[in-house]
Amino acid sequence: MTSTFKVIAFDADDTLFINEPYFDEAEEKFCALMSNYLSKQSLSQALFQTQITNLPLYGYGIKGYVLSMVQTAYEVSNHTVSTKVMEKIIGIGKELMAKPVVLLEGIEDTLQQLHGKYKLVVATKGDLKDQHRKLHLSGLGAYFHHIEVMVEKEELDYEKLLKRLEIEPENFLMIGNSLKSDVLPVLNIGGTAVHVPFHTTWAHERIDHEIVHENFYTAENVKEIVGLLKL
Amino acid sequence: MTSTFKVIAFDADDTLFINEPYFDEAEEKFCALMSNYLSKQSLSQALFQTQITNLPLYGYGIKGYVLSMVQTAYEVSNHTVSTKVMEKIIGIGKELMAKPVVLLEGIEDTLQQLHGKYKLVVATKGDLKDQHRKLHLSGLGAYFHHIEVMVEKEELDYEKLLKRLEIEPENFLMIGNSLKSDVLPVLNIGGTAVHVPFHTTWAHERIDHEIVHENFYTAENVKEIVGLLKL
Numbered sequence: 402m403t404s405t406f407k408v409i410a411f412d413a414d415d416t417l418f419i420n421e422p423y424f425d426e427a428e429e430k431f432c433a434l435m436s437n438y439l440s441k442q443s444l445s446q447a448l449f450q451t452q453i454t455n456l457p458l459y460g461y462g463i464k465g466y467v468l469s470m471v472q473t474a475y476e477v478s479n480h481t482v483s484t485k486v487m488e489k490i491i492g493i494g495k496e497l498m499a500k501p502v503v504l505l506e507g508i509e510d511t512l513q514q515l516h517g518k519y520k521l522v523v524a525t526k527g528d529l530k531d532q533h534r535k536l537h538l539s540g541l542g543a544y545f546h547h548i549e550v551m552v553e554k555e556e557l558d559y560e561k562l563l564k565r566l567e568i569e570p571e572n573f574l575m576i577g578n579s580l581k582s583d584v585l586p587v588l589n590i591g592g593t594a595v596h597v598p599f600h601t602t603w604a605h606e607r608i609d610h611e612i613v614h615e616n617f618y619t620a621e622n623v624k625e626i627v628g629l630l631k632l
Numbered sequence: 633m634t635s636t637f638k639v640i641a642f643d644a645d646d647t648l649f650i651n652e653p654y655f656d657e658a659e660e661k662f663c664a665l666m667s668n669y670l671s672k673q674s675l676s677q678a679l680f681q682t683q684i685t686n687l688p689l690y691g692y693g694i695k696g697y698v699l700s701m702v703q704t705a706y707e708v709s710n711h712t713v714s715t716k717v718m719e720k721i722i723g724i725g726k727e728l729m730a731k732p733v734v735l736l737e738g739i740e741d742t743l744q745q746l747h748g749k750y751k752l753v754v755a756t757k758g759d760l761k762d763q764h765r766k767l768h769l770s771g772l773g774a775y776f777h778h779i780e781v782m783v784e785k786e787e788l789d790y791e792k793l794l795k796r797l798e799i800e801p802e803n804f805l806m807i808g809n810s811l812k813s814d815v816l817p818v819l820n821i822g823g824t825a826v827h828v829p830f831h832t833t834w835a836h837e838r839i840d841h842e843i844v845h846e847n848f849y850t851a852e853n854v855k856e857i858v859g860l861l862k863l
Contacts, residue, residue, distance in 0.1 A: 458729050460761030464695035471702060472722055475715040482715055484706040491703055498689050529760040530691030533783045547796045550781070552764045565778045 402593065402618065402629045405571045406519055410549075410562075412577030413525035413532055415599035416623070418539055419503045422601060424466070427493050431470050434486050438478050448473045449604060460552055462528025467494030498531055502538040505599075507624035512544040514627050523548040524562065524575065526582065554582035556590050563590070576626060579606040588614045597623050633824065633849065633860045636802045637750055641780075641793075643808030644756035644763055646830035647854070649770055650734045653832065655697070658724050662701050665717050669709050679704045680835060691783055693759025698725030729762055733769040736830075738855035743775040745858050754779040755793060755806065757813065785813035787820050794821070807857060810837040819845045828854050 414420030431448065432441040439447065451469040459465030470490045474482045515521055521544055525532050529550045536548050551558050563573055570591030577583025578599040585608070587594040593616040618629055645651030662679065663672045670678065682700040690696030701721045705713050746752055752775055756763050760781045767779050780796075782789050794804055801822030808814025809830040816839070818825040824847040849860055 458726060458761075459695060460759075464690060464699060465761075468695060468698060468722060468725065471718060475719050478715070480715045480719070484709070484711045484713055484715065484718070487702060487715070487718055488706050488711070491699060494699065495689060528691075529781055530689075530696075530783055547792070550760055552761055561778070 402631070404630060406574045406593070406630075407568050407572040408522060408566055409515060409519045409574045409576065410522045410524035411545075412575070412579065412583045413523050413535065413548075414527060415578045415602075416505070416576060416583070416597060417508055417523070417541060418505060418535060421599065421603055423497055423500050424603070425601065427466075427497050430493050431473075431490065434489055435474060435477065435482070438482070444473070444477065447477050451476070453605065461526040463494055463497050463531050464528055466497075467491065470494070498534070502535050504539060504541070505623065507622050509541065511623050511626055512541060514632060515630075516544045518632065519574075520546045520566075522546050522566070524551060524554075525549070526551055526554055554579075554586060556586045559586050559590050559592065563592075576623065578602065580612060581606050581608050584612060584617065588612070588616055592616065594618070595620055595626060595629065597621075633862070635861060637805045637824070637861075638799050638803040639753060639797055640746060640750045640805045640807065641753045641755035642776075643806070643810065643814045644754050644766065644779075645758060646809045646833075647736070647807060647814070647828060648739055648754070648772060649736060649766060652830065652834055654728055654731050655834070656832065658697075658728050661724050662704075662721065665720055666705060666708065666713070669713070675704070675708065678708050682707070684836065692757040694725055694728050694762050695759055697728075698722065701725070729765070733766050735770060735772070736854065738853050740772065742854050742857055743772060745863060746861075747775045749863070750805075751777045751797075753777050753797070755782060755785075756780070757782055757785055785810075785817060787817045790817050790821050790823065794823075807854065809833065811843060812837050812839050815843060815848065819843070819847055823847065825849070826851055826857060826860065828852075 411417055428445060432444045435444050451473045455465060455469050459468060471487060474486055474490060523536060523545050532550050536542055549562060563570060573592040575583050575587040575592060576595045576597060578597055580596055584594040584596050595618045597620045620626060642648055659676060663675045666675050682704045686696060686700050690699060702718060705717055705721060754767060754776050763781050767773055780793060794801060804823040806814050806818040806823060806825045807828060809828055811827055815825040815827050826849045828851045851857060
C-alpha cells in the first residue's frame with residue numbers, strides 16, 4: 402500500500418464496535434410484539450420497506466428506525482394495534498440507545514499504533530447523538546481528531562469530507578465493514594479503502610458484485626491494517 | 633469590534649431561516665389532536681416535560697420531537713388514544729420535515745459581503761438530516777465552507793469545534809438568536825458573539841439574566857454585522 406495517507410477514517414458501527422446485532426435484536430422484539438398480525442418474515446419485510454421509504458426524510462439511525470416501527474405497527478395492524486404496543490416500541494428504541502458499547506477485537510491496539518502517525522477520524526452515518534454517545538463510551542475518543550457524522554456516504558459526501566479536511570483523495574484511507582458505504586464511493590473518488598467484513602450486514606448495505614480495484618484491500622481483522630501500511 | 637476573526641459561524645434555525653414558528657404550529661396541531669384529554673396549556677407542558685426528559689437520549693431535532701409527541705400521547709391519555717392519532721402525529725413530523733425554507737431578511741446580502749473575507753460555517757444543533765436538507769434548500773450552501781451539526785452547544789462543544797477548525801477563540805465569531813446556545817458559551821471560552829434576536833424562542837433556550845461582556849454585541853438585524861465588522 403502506498404503511503405501518501407494523511408487521514409485515516411474509520412467507520413463506526415460494526416467497524417469500531419458492535420451495532421447490527423443490536424438492531425437485529427430490536428427487530429426480533431418488534432416482530433414478537435406484532436406476531437398476532439403477521440409472520441416474522443412478513444413483519445421484517447414490512448419494516449424494511451417502511452425504513453427505505455422513509456430514508457430520504459428520516460436519514461439513518463435509531464430515531465428514524467423507531468418512527469418506522471411505529472408506522473409499521475399501525476399500518477400492518479390496520480390501526481388495531483394497542484397503544485401499549487406503541488409504548489413498547491418506544492421502549493425498544495430507548496433500550497437501543499442505552500446498549501453497551503462493545504469494541505471489536507484489535508481496534509484499540511490498532512488505533513494506538515496509528516495514533517500520532519496519521520490524523521484519525523471517525524466517518525459514520527447514523528444518529529448524531531447516538532454516534533457521539535457511543536464514541537464517548539467506547540473510550541476511543543482520544544485517538545480521533547474528531548467524528549464526522551455523515552448524512553450519506555456517497556461519492557459527493559466523501560468529496561465534501563475531503564474538502565473539509567483539506568486533503569486530496571490520495572491522502573485518504575477509509576476503513577469499514579460496508580462495501581457499499583465505506584469502499585465503493587471512496588474508490589470512485591480516488592481514495593483507498595480497506596474492507597473489514599463483519600459477520601452480519603444490514604440488507605440496505607449489501608452489494609451483489611465483486612470489487613476489483615488497485616486501491617482496494619481486504620482484511621480479516623482490523624489488526625492487519627498496520628501490516629498493510631508497513632508500519 | 634476587533635477583527636482577529638478567521639471563522640464566522642452562523643446558527644441555522646431562526647438565524648438563517650425560520651424554524652420555531654413551524655414547531656409552534658406542530659404543537660398546535662398536536663394539542664388539537666389531543667384536546668379530548670387535556671387543555672392546550674397542560675398538553676404543551678406535558679410535551680415539554682417529555683422532551684426535556686428525553687433530551688439526554690434523543691438530542692435535538694424533529695425526530696426526537698415526534699417520538700416525544702408519541703410518548704406524550706399515550707401517557708396523557710392513559711393508553712386510550714387511538715392509533716389513528718399516532719398516525720397523525722407521525723404525519724405532523726413528516727410535514728415538519730417538508731416545510732419550506734424561508735430565509736430571514738438580510739441574510740443573503742450579509743453572507744455575500746462576508747464570503748471570501750472569512751471562513752463561514754454553519755454551527756447548529758438539531759437533526760443532522762433535516763439541517764442538511766434546510767441548508768441545501770436555502771440556496772446558501774455555497775457561502776459556507778461547511779455545516780457543523782453539534783450535539784450540544786455548550787462550552788466543551790465550542791472548544792471541540794475550535795480545535796477541529798484549528799483556530800483560537802479570538803479568531804471565532806458566532807452569530808445566532810439564542811443567548812443560551814450561541815452567545816454565553818462562546819463568550820465563556822473567549823470568543824466573540826453577536827445576538828440577533830428572533831421574535832420567538834423555545835422555552836429551553838431562554839435565559840433570565842442580562843449579559844454584559846466586552847465581546848458581546850447585539851444586532852436588530854443580521855445586516856448590521858457588516859457594520860460591526862467595519863467592512
